[in-house]
Amino acid sequence: MYSRLWYSLLIIIVYIRCLQSQTPRNVIRAKILEATNKYRVKHHAVPLIRSEKVEVIAQDWAVRLAQGHFFEHRPSNVYGENLWMASGISEADVMNRPGINPVDDWYNEIQYYPSGAFKTWGHFTQLIWRGSLRLGCGIASNSSVYVVCNYDPPGNVQGLFDKNVLQENGKPFPPKSSYQILVYIILVFILAVIASVVLYKIYRRYH
Numbered sequence: 001m002y003s004r005l006w007y008s009l010l011i012i013i014v015y016i017r018c019l020q021s022q023t024p025r026n027v028i029r030a031k032i033l034e035a036t037n038k039y040r041v042k043h044h045a046v047p048l049i050r051s052e053k054v055e056v057i058a059q060d061w062a063v064r065l066a067q068g069h070f071f072e073h074r075p076s077n078v079y080g081e082n083l084w085m086a087s088g089i090s091e092a093d094v095m096n097r098p099g100i101n102p103v104d105d106w107y108n109e110i111q112y113y114p115s116g117a118f119k120t121w122g123h124f125t126q127l128i129w130r131g132s133l134r135l136g137c138g139i140a141s142n143s144s145v146y147v148v149c150n151y152d153p154p155g156n157v158q159g160l161f162d163k164n165v166l167q168e169n170g171k172p173f174p175p176k177s178s179y180q181i182l183v184y185i186i187l188v189f190i191l192a193v194i195a196s197v198v199l200y201k202i203y204r205r206y207h
């Protein structure tokens with residue numbers, strides 16, 4: 001009688017442990033999808049749909065990163081890929097504690113687009129890339145936590161940024177060169193003002 005009771009209890013405990021270890025990753029995936037789509041809609045891109053096919057690939061790569069303790073893109077990937085890594089946290093913290101949010105980190109690269117180098121904003125442009133339709137994310141850990149998100153079709157295609165990366169007002173970002181021209185015009189203006197003041201003072205001295 002007692003042994004059967006203990007046996008049932010053990011089954012229940014094992015079942016709860018399984019639920020605990022299984023559910024969080026899907027909860028994290030759902031939160032990543034939701035946060036991603038919040039930003040996409042803001043930038044006039046359709047919300048992504050969760051793809052289990054893409055998710056298998058992403059999860060496989062996350063597990064390999066965790067096993068090998070390295071941080072690189074999957075070589076010759078047919079999907080777009082955003083990576084994220086953090087130490088000193090657990091998987092359950094991801095999308096669950098303030099500041100531990102891969103989607104926000106990727107989105108915040110907007111501040112470097114398009115004036116910085118590709119590596120400073122590539123996650124942002126993939127995140128809101130209008131041509132991407134499906135999302136699959138993997139989460140794995142081994143002291144550090146690794147998040148891999150794969151996007152299908154892939155973003156960051158050369159020559160297509162103006163059509164796929166829009167500002168909140170629905171227009172493409174001004175090209176890098178207009179920022180440079182603006183800085184140049186402002187510099188010339190400041191120099192012209194200084195030169196006029198100097199010339200005026202010289203003129204007053206001799207007249």
Ligand SMILES: *[C@@H]1O[C@H](CO)[C@@H](O)[C@H](O)[C@H]1NC(C)=O
Pocket residue numbers: 063066067068069141142
């Ligand atoms: C964790 O990392 C070690 C190397 O530091 C590796 O030997 C082990 O297989 C990894 N475990 C998992 C579950 O990835």
